[in-house]
Structures are given as structure tokens and as C-alpha cells.
Amino acid sequence: MAKRVSHKDSLCGVARPLDAIGDWWSLLIVRDAFDGLRRFGEFQKSLGLAKNILSARLRNLVAHGILDTVPASDGSPYQEYVLTQKGLGLFPLLVALRQWGEDFFFQPDEPHVMLVDRKTNQPVRRLELRAQDGRMLMAEDTVVVAPPESGSR
């Protein structure tokens, strides 16, 4: 189950999160969790994946602290799966994924679901990466830099 996603023994800042999420199914589960789904059966119906796989994915997400199990809210003797803070932290990633999807996977006139501001019912703005001083940054305007070498080596 602990599939190594990189040959380096310490996973980098991108690979480490990927490793925790596990796979695409897991991300769809998380998305459904953002949509308010909490029960095993709800996820299964929504995603249509095999129960054993769902079971494994939920277990993995819980193990990685993305979901947490809580004793059912409605008296039923089962448990529910809810997003932790860590899980909630995936929101921007899901938005990024959705916006990319809107940009490149739909015809300009093709109808698709939209993420809207609850208060105004307006679609949300696009995610934008900005510098400290507020300038918008494209990919070419950035570099990944190594952490400053600590003194001991």
C-alpha cells in the first residue's frame, strides 16, 4: 500500500502530497466530501466504484489525515467521513483542477457545472498566482529554489 512514488528517499514538495492523496479516486472522494457527502454509501453511489476500492481509499485518506471518521450524526450505528483541516486545505487544488477543466475540456458553449459564490450566486474568480507585491505571475516568472543550506553540511 505504501507505493513509492519517487526514487529519492525523501519525497519532494509535490510528490509528497501526491503520495498522500493516493490516486484519482481519492481526489474524487474528497471533492464529494466538499459537496457534503459523508457516508460510505453516498460516496459509492456518487462515484460508482467498487466497494472494496472505496473502502481502501477511505481508509487511506483517513490514515493520511485527510478525512476523519466520526460517529454518525443521525443516530444510525455507522460512521461518517468528514474532511479534516488538512482535507479542507485541498480546496484550492480542486478549484484549480476544475478551472483547468473548464478552460480545456469543454466547448466554449458547452454547459457545465460552475463553482459560485454562495452569497451572490456569481461564479468565483479565477485563481491567480501573485508575487508579494501583487504582480500576477505566470509560470515563467517563477523558479523553484532549494532551501538555504543549513550550516552543518
Added chain:
Amino acid sequence: MAKRVSHKDSLCGVARPLDAIGDWWSLLIVRDAFDGLRRFGEFQKSLGLAKNILSARLRNLVAHGILDTVPASDGSPYQEYVLTQKGLGLFPLLVALRQWGEDFFFQPDEPHVMLVDRKTNQPVRRLELRAQDGRMLMAEDTVVVAPPESGSR
């Protein structure tokens, strides 16, 4: 190779992009491409994945229009893999992933690579989702809504 990621025949706005990317390896390839890698061998050395898998992933990314192959820039008789516009569009997603990783996968004092503004060498700002009017939005402040039913049914 066309693995169905959802039981619904039309994939939703999140599942469709996931389906195109393919798997985690592909996303790491894309990240390396953002870092300037272009050659088969570079990707293989950087990621340490089996050559047949890399081959398949590259092919898939090209098939989905995320990478494009161009005749080698340096005279060598090989080809190079470069990001298309669609591929470049994945930048925010990678940033989101990286920031989530920084938030939850490193000790507060653990050193890690950083994404910085080329011009100032300052770390970039956090991605923030905002409403049209500029208010910052948390997950709970948003909903996903279905497209307006077109008249014909």
C-alpha cells in the same frame, strides 16, 4: 488505456481533467517540464520510473494535448517534449499542490524547496480564491451549481 474514471458517461468538470492527466507520474512529468526538462532521459533520471512507463505516460500526455513533441533543439536526432498551452494551464494546480504540501507535509522548521518570484526572489503569495467583488472565499462560501437547463428539455 482509456480507463474510465466515472460511471457516468459524461465525466464531470473535475473527473474529466483527472482522466486526461492520467496518473500521478504524469503530473510529476509535467512538474519537471515546468522546471525546464524536455528530454526522455532527463525525465527518466529525475523521476526514476521505468522506461516503458515513462514512454507510455509521455505518449498519453501528448495524446491529450498537454505535451507536444518537437524536433530536438540541439541538433541531436531526437525529439523533445514541451508543454502546450493546455499543459501550461496546469501551473496553478501544481502551485496548489505544492502549497498544500508545504502546509501539511513539512515540520514548521523543516527546510523545503520554495517557489519564488524570479524578479525579486521572494516566495510567491498563497493562492487565494476570491469572489467577483474580491472577497476571499473559503470552501463553505461556495457551491457547485448545475448549468441552466437549456430550453429543449
Added chain:
DNA sequence: AAATCATGGTTTCAAATTAAAACCACATAT
């Protein structure tokens, strides 16, 4: 009380995918 049903899983097993290694083709260098 007994039988039935709903939920939330686990187990079993066949099929698909992945990974490691060997192999190959082409070009350049020695």
C-alpha cells in the same frame, strides 16, 4: 420470534496494470 432488508463493509478471484530487466535501433565517438 422469524424472516427480510439496508448499510457498511471484507473476501475471493479473474483481469488489467505496472515495474524491472533485457533487448533493439540509431547515431556518434574511439
Added chain:
DNA sequence: ATATGTGGTTTTAATTTGAAACCATGATTT
């Protein structure tokens, strides 16, 4: 002529997946 580097493909075994069957628990019907 031989070796070496690049960019793959093929072969084969191991792992993962997914469908279906099974099971346990509690609630519901008869």
C-alpha cells in the same frame, strides 16, 4: 571495427484493480 549514449519496445513476473459474492449488524416487517 568497437564501444557508448539516447530513446525507446518487448517480455515477463508481481501488484493492483474491479466485480461479485459473502458476511455482520441493526432496524423492519410479518
